[in-house]
Amino acid sequence: MRRFPAEFSELLKPRAVRHGGGPFFAASDLVDPATAAAAFALLERHLAPALKPLVRAIPPETITNQTRNYQERLPKTVRNRAADIDGTRSKAAKLAARIGLGEMLSSPSYLAFAEKLAGRKLDPAFGRQVLRYGPGDYAGPHTDHHPEEPRARDGYFDLHLSFSNAAAARQLLVYAQAGHLDRAVDVAGTATIAAYRLPFWHYTTPLEGKPDAARWVVLGTFLYA
Ligand SMILES: [Fe+2]
Numbered sequence: 001m002r003r004f005p006a007e008f009s010e011l012l013k014p015r016a017v018r019h020g021g022g023p024f025f026a027a028s029d030l031v032d033p034a035t036a037a038a039a040f041a042l043l044e045r046h047l048a049p050a051l052k053p054l055v056r057a058i059p060p061e062t063i064t065n066q067t068r069n070y071q072e073r074l075p076k077t078v079r080n081r082a083a084d085i086d087g088t089r090s091k092a093a094k095l096a097a098r099i100g101l102g103e104m105l106s107s108p109s110y111l112a113f114a115e116k117l118a119g120r121k122l123d124p125a126f127g128r129q130v131l132r133y134g135p136g137d138y139a140g141p142h143t144d145h146h147p148e149e150p151r152a153r154d155g156y157f158d159l160h161l162s163f164s165n166a167a168a169a170r171q172l173l174v175y176a177q178a179g180h181l182d183r184a185v186d187v188a189g190t191a192t193i194a195a196y197r198l199p200f201w202h203y204t205t206p207l208e209g210k211p212d213a214a215r216w217v218v219l220g221t222f223l224y225a
Pocket of ligand 1: 142143144202
């Protein structure tokens, strides 16, 4: 595979998809393993140079300024590499266009697939981003709630296409369904497609595996139409 297919549906194996009742859905059997490996290789070869570190460590004041027992509050912590691929002007967007990723994300079947998982119509103008997790990279507990944005305050929808290499052994997406962070899905398979009805509490555990382990995520962030 020299480029991503023009239509997102061509990336998938033929199969109907239905989203269960919860806030989070993941499937690891929708993309042929050879196609998934080719997608990983395209991202690794062409988009890695456009990524920038996305690092927010634990502020020490969360402990040193604490005056009462059990007072701790953890802001969103994260460590990975990321790039916005919105539009056509940025270096990352140009590289995404060169490998066909921009065109595939703009294809009617990608929006249709997202709408099927979301269970409702989505705004066709949506945000695009790529992330790369290396060994130990993670995202701490957070909600992705954006109450200051009128169109997102009642919720929005994320679609994540995830491609990992064989060196990646495990990375759990842990999420809350009924008030407890007691659900977990391994998202470090060769290809995992995950749908999020945000906001809800979730976190991503440190990527486990060999020193060259990597997991790419192609994110679409959709407002409801
Ligand atoms: Fe998140």
